[in-house]
Amino acid sequence: MTTDTTTKGTTPDATTPGTPILDARGVTMRFGGLTAVRGVDLTVNSGEIVGLIGPNGAGKTTFFNCLTGLYVPTEGEVRYKGQVLPPKPFKVTAAGIARTFQNIRLFANMTVLENVLVGRHTRTKEGLWSALLRGPGFHRAEAASRARAMELLEFVGLAHKANHLSRNLPYGEQRKLEIARALASEPGLLLLDEPTAGMNPQETRATEELVFAIRDMGIAILVIEHDMRFIMNLCDRVAVLVQGEKLIEGDSVTVQRDERVIAAYLGEPFEGAPGAEEAAEVESAEAHAKAEAQAESAKAEAKTEAQAESAENTTDAASDRSTTDAAPGKENDR
Numbered sequence: 001m002t003t004d005t006t007t008k009g010t011t012p013d014a015t016t017p018g019t020p021i022l023d024a025r026g027v028t029m030r031f032g033g034l035t036a037v038r039g040v041d042l043t044v045n046s047g048e049i050v051g052l053i054g055p056n057g058a059g060k061t062t063f064f065n066c067l068t069g070l071y072v073p074t075e076g077e078v079r080y081k082g083q084v085l086p087p088k089p090f091k092v093t094a095a096g097i098a099r100t101f102q103n104i105r106l107f108a109n110m111t112v113l114e115n116v117l118v119g120r121h122t123r124t125k126e127g128l129w130s131a132l133l134r135g136p137g138f139h140r141a142e143a144a145s146r147a148r149a150m151e152l153l154e155f156v157g158l159a160h161k162a163n164h165l166s167r168n169l170p171y172g173e174q175r176k177l178e179i180a181r182a183l184a185s186e187p188g189l190l191l192l193d194e195p196t197a198g199m200n201p202q203e204t205r206a207t208e209e210l211v212f213a214i215r216d217m218g219i220a221i222l223v224i225e226h227d228m229r230f231i232m233n234l235c236d237r238v239a240v241l242v243q244g245e246k247l248i249e250g251d252s253v254t255v256q257r258d259e260r261v262i263a264a265y266l267g268e269p270f271e272g273a274p275g276a277e278e279a280a281e282v283e284s285a286e287a288h289a290k291a292e293a294q295a296e297s298a299k300a301e302a303k304t305e306a307q308a309e310s311a312e313n314t315t316d317a318a319s320d321r322s323t324t325d326a327a328p329g330k331e332n333d334r
């Protein structure tokens with residue numbers, strides 16, 4: 001990975017720290033009877049790396065889908081740089097939000113370079129006629145697109161594989177290619193859905209560096225990840241989703257110490273958590289059963305001890321007798 005693309009493609013306000021880039025308010029997504037996301041507010045400011053964590057099925061990917069126009073939220077509003085986003089993925093990309101997917105979505109039979117070029121189409125002004133006629137304008141635009149795509153491949157460390165079919169790349173490199181393709185649309189905000197899933201520790205560390213480098217290019221980042229070390233190393237702020245609701249948001253230290261977060265991850269109930277009452281009942285029943293079992297075993301132990309004691313007394317008496325019995329013998333010996 002190199003960092004020679006430092007500030008290309010950034011918008012002026014994206015580099016001013018603290019300006020809200022993404023503002024999601026009261027986002028709710030229902031699927032029939034299931035509320036996957038419930039009234040979630042989340043802001044990402046320029047220059048920030050924000051983490052979104054939560055147990056499996058918490059609604060993280062659904063929330064991303066609501067941000068990127070794949071789903072139209074049942075309730076709520078998503079603004080990007082102050083503008084309400086149209087619920088259409090290509091319009092969201094054109095507005096400046098790019099993403100990668102939890103389940104990698106590359107064009108398997110295209111080359112690495114072609115995949116990145118696909119990502120550039122929202123930024124290419126040349127229309128259908130220009131493409132069909134292949135005039136000088138088209139050739140110029142195509143050359144510029146290729147140059148930028150190669151630059152991005154260099155940035156993620158895949159330039160040497162530009163002509164490989166994407167399906168032949170190892171898993172970790174496919175994830176990097178997805179990032180390069182997302183960057184090709186020159187976003188102001190990048191959403192990463194589990195960027196290190198399936199990576200080895202070295203690849204994960206390299207991805208950490210890559211995310212920092214993207215932030216340094218002036219692109220704000222919202223990242224979903226289960227790897228806590230990755231999240232805590234990277235993020236300025238972390239929001240925790242549990243059962244579709246935002247449980248807490250704060251800096252990594254605050255979030256890591258929050259007992260409700262620990263409980264959500266370890267599966268222990270916390271006050272106010274759905275199902276906590278039932279869990280408490282089960283726990284008290286278990287404690288009761290354990291106490292009963294302990295009492296039983298103590299009783300059994302006491303009984304065994306008493307038996308052992310009485311057996312000992314019998315033996316002592318017998319041995320006393322034998323001593324007495326032996327005495328005459330001894331006496332006889334004498």
Ligand SMILES: Nc1ncnc2c1ncn2[C@@H]1O[C@H](COP(=O)(O)OP(=O)(O)OP(=O)(O)O)[C@@H](O)[C@H]1O
Pocket residue numbers: 031034036054055056057058059060061062063102
């Ligand atoms: N299109 C859909 N139709 C119906 N239910 C859905 C749909 N998409 C997601 N869900 C449900 O919404 C809930 C949240 O799923 P989601 O994939 O957002 O969780 P997640 O936090 O991304 O989990 P993971 O960490 O496993 O990726 C789950 O119960 C899931 O089954």
Ligand SMILES: [Mg+2]
Pocket residue numbers: 060061062102
């Ligand atoms: Mg998910």
